[in-house]
Amino acid sequence: MDDTSPDIAALSFEDALRQLEDVVKKLESGEVPLDDSINLYERGEALRKHCQSRLDAAQARIEKIVQGADGSPAGTAPFGEAG
Numbered sequence: 001m002d003d004t005s006p007d008i009a010a011l012s013f014e015d016a017l018r019q020l021e022d023v024v025k026k027l028e029s030g031e032v033p034l035d036d037s038i039n040l041y042e043r044g045e046a047l048r049k050h051c052q053s054r055l056d057a058a059q060a061r062i063e064k065i066v067q068g069a070d071g072s073p074a075g076t077a078p079f080g081e082a083g
Contacts, residue, residue, distance in 0.1 A: 011050065020051065
Protein backbone atom coordinates (compact mmCIF):
# COMPACT_ATOMS: atom_id res chain seq x y z
CA MET A 1 0.00 0.00 0.00
CA ASP A 2 1.14 3.55 -0.69
CA ASP A 3 2.40 5.17 2.50
CA THR A 4 2.42 8.62 0.87
CA SER A 5 -1.36 8.72 0.48
CA PRO A 6 -3.03 11.64 2.26
CA ASP A 7 -4.62 11.16 5.64
CA ILE A 8 -8.17 9.92 5.14
CA ALA A 9 -9.67 12.60 7.38
CA ALA A 10 -8.29 15.28 5.04
CA LEU A 11 -9.89 13.76 1.93
CA SER A 12 -12.96 15.21 0.28
CA PHE A 13 -15.91 12.88 -0.14
CA GLU A 14 -15.16 12.52 -3.86
CA ASP A 15 -11.48 11.73 -3.34
CA ALA A 16 -12.26 9.20 -0.61
CA LEU A 17 -14.88 7.56 -2.82
CA ARG A 18 -12.40 7.29 -5.72
CA GLN A 19 -9.83 5.71 -3.42
CA LEU A 20 -12.46 3.32 -2.07
CA GLU A 21 -13.38 2.31 -5.63
CA ASP A 22 -9.68 1.65 -6.36
CA VAL A 23 -9.41 -0.52 -3.25
CA VAL A 24 -12.47 -2.54 -4.29
CA LYS A 25 -11.08 -3.04 -7.82
CA LYS A 26 -7.77 -4.29 -6.44
CA LEU A 27 -9.48 -6.67 -4.02
CA GLU A 28 -11.85 -7.96 -6.70
CA SER A 29 -8.97 -8.62 -9.10
CA GLY A 30 -7.74 -11.44 -6.86
CA GLU A 31 -4.16 -10.59 -7.76
CA VAL A 32 -3.21 -9.00 -4.44
CA PRO A 33 -1.29 -11.12 -1.90
CA LEU A 34 -3.20 -12.00 1.28
CA ASP A 35 -1.34 -9.61 3.61
CA ASP A 36 -1.81 -6.74 1.16
CA SER A 37 -5.48 -7.68 0.80
CA ILE A 38 -5.97 -7.39 4.55
CA ASN A 39 -4.29 -3.96 4.56
CA LEU A 40 -6.40 -2.87 1.59
CA TYR A 41 -9.56 -4.10 3.30
CA GLU A 42 -8.70 -2.11 6.45
CA ARG A 43 -8.08 1.03 4.37
CA GLY A 44 -11.29 0.42 2.46
CA GLU A 45 -13.25 0.20 5.69
CA ALA A 46 -11.70 3.44 6.93
CA LEU A 47 -12.56 5.12 3.61
CA ARG A 48 -16.13 3.79 3.79
CA LYS A 49 -16.56 5.18 7.31
CA HIS A 50 -15.18 8.53 6.18
CA CYS A 51 -17.57 8.67 3.23
CA GLN A 52 -20.52 7.74 5.45
CA SER A 53 -19.55 10.42 7.95
CA ARG A 54 -19.40 13.04 5.18
CA LEU A 55 -22.82 11.94 3.88
CA ASP A 56 -24.30 12.08 7.39
CA ALA A 57 -22.94 15.61 7.85
CA ALA A 58 -24.40 16.72 4.52
CA GLN A 59 -27.77 15.20 5.44
CA ALA A 60 -27.76 17.03 8.77
CA ARG A 61 -27.12 20.32 6.98
CA ILE A 62 -29.97 19.66 4.56
CA GLU A 63 -32.33 18.85 7.43
CA LYS A 64 -31.73 22.30 8.88
CA ILE A 65 -33.29 24.08 5.92
CA VAL A 66 -36.89 23.70 4.84
CA GLN A 67 -38.29 26.19 2.39
CA GLY A 68 -41.70 27.76 2.71
CA ALA A 69 -44.13 28.23 -0.19
CA ASP A 70 -42.43 31.51 -1.14
CA GLY A 71 -39.00 29.84 -1.25
CA SER A 72 -37.68 31.41 1.93
CA PRO A 73 -36.36 29.23 4.78
CA ALA A 74 -39.33 28.32 6.98
CA GLY A 75 -37.85 25.97 9.57
CA THR A 76 -36.36 22.53 9.88
CA ALA A 77 -37.54 19.03 9.11
CA PRO A 78 -35.95 15.62 8.79
CA PHE A 79 -34.32 14.89 5.44
CA GLY A 80 -36.79 13.45 2.94
CA GLU A 81 -39.92 14.97 4.48
CA ALA A 82 -41.89 17.67 2.72
CA GLY A 83 -41.91 21.00 4.47
